[in-house]
Amino acid sequence: MARKKTLKLATFNVNGVNTRLPNLLEWLDAEKPDVVALQELKATDQAFPAQAIEKAGYGAVWQGQPSWNGVALLGRGTVPIESRRRLPGDAADTQSRYLEAAVHGIVVAAIYLPNGNPQPGPKFDYKLEWMERLARHARTLVGLPHPVALIGDFNVIPTDDDVYDPRSWRKDALIQPQSRQAYARLLGQGWTDALREVFGEERIYTFWDYFRQHAERDRGLRIDHLLLNPVLAKGLEGAGVDRWVRLREKASDHAPAWVTVSAPG
């Protein structure tokens, strides 16, 4: 009888892939995720540390940009097969925020959704337009007969249960009704928000800002999400957040969030 194999999919906003390379490599070695989406590379394509990541046992595809943004997909022991490197719907949008590839038999989209601050304003408009474009594209993926995951930094606090104190974030783009409604509409297509599914009523955060020792005091936000289409959600086994990474010296302000799923096929 064949033993059921489990895959671990993770998303991690590294906040500078080169500045944070030691943290990233320590985490990869400790947790050994099979599929990783990275956001906020803050590096050009040329500066992406492909050799160090390959030495750690991971193949990679990436889309960099000077100073800001930047996304990558890593596969443990395999090179992801890229299927798309732009979110359709706006040829003038040059920000590196989307990358899609087949990894270990799963179609995985790495998402770095715009922050949208300050709101109101053009940056918030861009965020909402980006979410509309994401929803349009996601609609073409959710019903596919093979497993699909949208994972990344969505920059949306879905509900008041996803923030240590909603009042201190009430003017922020991440918590606005328009942002929440757009996220809810996306889920309504049939995606499973895996962390919430697994944790139920329990509080779980993925981001803690650098102020007032918020990480140590666990005053965080849940803004990094792993959305699974129905085919993949059927195999959902577990989920978690590697908070220990956030408590390291010189840490990113996000921690890696992950799911375990039964391997397709």
Next chain:
DNA sequence: ATGGCTGGCGACGCCAGA
């Protein structure tokens, strides 16, 4: 109600993040 911290850039302060 506000400011507090951090990284990238490129030359000490500014922008952007969330």
